[in-house]
Amino acid sequence: MASRPRPSPRRAPRHSAVLRERNFRVFFIGCTTSMLGTAMATVALAFAVLDATGSLSDLSLVMAARIVPLVALLLGGGVLGDRLPRRLIMLCSDWLRALTQGVLAVLLLTGSVRLWQLLLLAALGGVGEAFFKPSFDGLLPHVVSAARLPDANTMIGLGNSVAGVAGPALAGVLVTLTSPATVLMVDAGTYAVCALFLMLLRVPPSRSAVAGTGVLRELREGWGVFTAHRWLWTVTLQFTMFNFVVWAPYLVLGPAAAEESYTGAGSWGAVVAVYGLGSVTGGLLLLGRRPSRPLLVTTLVTVLWAAPSAALAARAPLGVVCAGALCAGVANSVFNALWMTTIQQYVPRAALSRVMSYVSFGAYSIGPLGLALAGPLAERTSISTVLAVGVCWQVAANACVLCLPSVRGVRLISAAGSAPVAGPAREHTPRGGPPA
Template sequence: MGSRERFAVFRDRDFSVFFVGYVTSNLGTSMASVALAFAVLHNDGSPTDLSLVLAARIVPMVLLLLGGGVLGDRLPRRLVMLVADSVRALSQGALAVLLLIGPVPLWVVLTLAACGGVGEALFRPSFDGMVPQLAPKDRLPEANSLLGMAQSAASVGGPALAGVLVAVTSAATVLLVDALSYVVSVGALLMLRAGNQAPDSGGSSMVAELRAGWRAFSAHTWLWTVTLQFTLFNLLVWAPYLVLGPVSAGRSYGGSEAWGLIVGTFGGGSLLGGLLLLGRRPSRPLVVTTLITFLWAAPSAALAVRAPLWTVCAAALAAGVSSAVFNSLWMTTIQQHVPADSLSRVMSYVTFGAYSVGPVGLALAGPLAEQTSIGLILAIGVGWQVLANSVVLMLPAVRNLHAPNADQNESAAENSAESAESSTSDVPAT
């Protein structure tokens, strides 16, 4: 595929406009993740307090994801995303203002973090269902790679910039920038022409739609198996890394600047991974994703042994490459094998499953590390990642799934939709 063809999706006005808003909001979000951690720690917060704040955002997101998936399949997806970004802008803006005024009680931080989780629960399923409406079917792999690269590019500069701004100004300043980035995203969504039509739910109830979404999700062994894998990944690997990474940076590597550098390097790896993948379409995508995500445990391994900062950054770079490759191939695979009219609901089950026990990991990582050690908790996650990936790689449903050819995407999606309609009598017509 020629270099021009790799970027041909930008010829679509709606995708280009959406891309700008997505990059901007992700830049703010990547900055806010660093700012929020050190806002808690600089306010005499403990690792346990940081665990609670991170969990406060994830809990409502997990609880409301399935409802967000139903809304994304029965309401205009653009409308749902507009509401979601408005909620996130208001919650981050309120927290920034309160931090500028003075010390903020922990319960207030927890409440506003939870509001951000509500916005995420509404946004994510509609976003996953919106992408196929913005890009032609034969350009979905490139669209997903470019959106992943947008997130990665934001992750490169955002954390590093946030680390400097937190040190020079305050965490509140960074959170205010994040709130403004959501305002830009709202403006971009208002300019879209796609995603304005409300699907016909056929008068079915939300419960019936959730059941239909579950059938579409559970019909694919590879889909629920990989989702289960990442349910435990978030519990045992990623949640401890998110909590104990900033703590390790503060104790062993100099503070917020070091953590910003580590997270920024991860983002750089994601950008590199997106560039390497752009225009490439492996025939067995899930084999590639499973092999490369062994590297996701690399940063935890480096922090567990208190490796030099450059080693931690190198590990974060490798993990970032694997993250970009996984996200792009995973999303494209789902979009190519799941009917469009149930995509938001299916993705809500995927995200719900992946994050359902994440709050438990976030809440327990700090206290367990205080009772044992940071190195031990991180090492347990590393061992799990190696074991789980090895098991998934042996599954025939993962090894034997092939990507459809570009010229077969449309007919495959149509056949999949027809099959779903004929096999379930109460699937809503959307």
Template sequence: MATRPSPPVRGALRRLEVLREANFRIFFAGYTTSMLGTSMATVALSFAVLEATGSLSDLSFVMAARIVPMVVFLLGGGILGDRLPRRMIMLCSDWLRALTQGSLAVLLMTGSAQLWQLLLLAALGGVGEAFFKPSFDGLVPHVVSAPRLPDANTMLGLGNSVASVAGPALAGLLVTLVSPATVLLVDAGTYALCALFLMRLRVPESRAASTPGLLSELRAGWGLFTGHRWLWIVTLQFTMFNFVVWAPYLVLGPAAADATYTGASSWGTIVSVYGAGSILGALFLLGRRPNRPLLITTLVTVLWAAPSAALAAQAPLVVVCAGALSAGVANSVFNALWMTTIQQHVPQDALSRVMSYVSFGAYSIGPLGLALAGPVAEHTSISAVLAVGVCWQLAANAFILCLPSVRGVRLTHRAAGSATEPAGERETAATGDEDDPGATETEPAGTPRPS
């Protein structure tokens, strides 16, 4: 007689029911494949520039060159994502990124890469990402049933985390045994494969019949974005996070690994452990619905400063990896809860525009942080720049915890309404009664049935 799975096993299986939906399986496979290549390329490009020029400033400029056009075109990508079929936009973006990464790999293989070429190809890749991201964020609710949306976001984070573990580890090995160019060529192939998965996706392609002017759509999206205090406050917080904390970490992390540890292999290990933490965070969160998601995210994202603190102190590699592990856990918890909160409280027909404002805000001055991190570190020290980021993260999270408009946000049962719903009504539904400490909390979305 067959034995029944134990309750913990049955619970885990119920939480994976989101993979029973064919559309989501295809979407998940394509996204995870693409992220595997991207996580490999992040390691490879850093060491390709360092090998080619040996300059931290050049590395800063190349990384900034990718982010600048992404910021510039994000709002346009959001408008197109709400006007045109999102799947089509994502397909065009994937093919563009496959072409740019392939061209970059060829230039590096032939030894003819010049700085201006690296900057140009990085910028074109950023354009592709600017149009891809708002459509991706807006398409997620259409590839999965509404009750399973929280688990879909967690699974996408889990796939990203798995890629973050496997990608850097494989990249570090290939950079050592072959070359950074080989890794970039693999990345180009993953973008092409992701596009093939997207071509199999079956989602509604029709758009709204009315198409107001671009400025009207931007104003409507801005009204929805600013209508939720928690949305613009947290976005502003992470504008500064990307500038002060994460941009210096991305630029100076590889340099610190090269100076203090064993170079590419150490940095690959650190990034892989960060990904392992993301897997642990996603597995822990899968099927759970905290009532106050942004309170949880604000508490855990203090840990994002941990790897920078360890690198700044030139701690042993095992301590740096422990910091990266805890930061990875925080990453999964934040991304899943943040995206689910937005998707539940923002109308789906305006989701791409609103997410473009979120991304624009979060990345707006990130390129400046990337461009400044190298030169400032050359005039001071790597440790000094990273330590400033650590202090900022601790202070900013402490401030955010004091704001009722963030602490009071709750997950809901209902999907977001239309874009014409009054902002005040949306704010009330999102946060509940901020002035009444005894207000009844809503049940986590999807309880008791797993989403």
């Protein structure tokens, strides 16, 4: 009797196979835990300031206090990320942020918090983020195989999106039932968990390509790589203005609009949670898919970033605001995954932290000004007026960027290591070597 052929083992989907890599799995769990706490703290901090002072101007100042040191130290963080072990920098940053959130929670619980303390602790949190972010962006290509890097970026974005759904929703419940201090204490714990998982990473020691050179020379070299790609600095400039005109007013005035026109913390938590749900949806749609023209796709979809601001400006029903937040979340997930993959493919690994520090520095450089101005401008005019200006800017800026051949022509590099021909070699030829 002939034996029946054995069925072939069922293969896991290609896009989920990245989680089978031990290093990436540890990295993913730790960082996603931290993202959950951060998403919770965003809601808690806004209402902690409003409860403590009741001033939109104070809320603007506290948010700006976090961004100012972030912008000021990002370039230095990029240099250190290319010079020192990136995991070590991330560990120190996580413990610093855990300490600042814990101290802030204790001050709120005791009822002794002052404005200067809020500003100082927010600034120290920004210091931690300034050193964490460039090293995070530079370490990811070292904890996953090159062929699975696009899926790794999508999974990181998906984890961030899930945290964006669960975090604000949980924060809204906890703020209502307990206090903002409880949420901030949980956030401190998530940073500690992330640090513990980072300690479990198996990253082979490597000698920095920039060790022994001067800081200014390293910055110049990073600037040279950054400016060599026209699409890189163009999109960074667009994102700089987006943070200033659109997102900073949204972060400051969104909670205030929820307090004024809806039901306060519960409504704002729902809007932020739905934004996260949109990010999850965008991540799921993108898993396993690699558009050949990534920046063309991101420019088309990121006009939706202005959708929740438009709904709030029109004082639309809460359901409409949530629908706008859902669309913005989808756009955010698509942008982050495709943008990061494009940079990681075209920028040399030895310069990746410095280049990402320039990207982040540009994106956040005038964000503090937007945060500081949003409250006073809304008090002089109205919340709707400030948000509407941002909506008009986003539509116009995306239309302009879409007209640029240097943005439309960028192609993702295939797994085989080649990219379709797309414009001038200076802009579209990958300059990086094999993975370190």
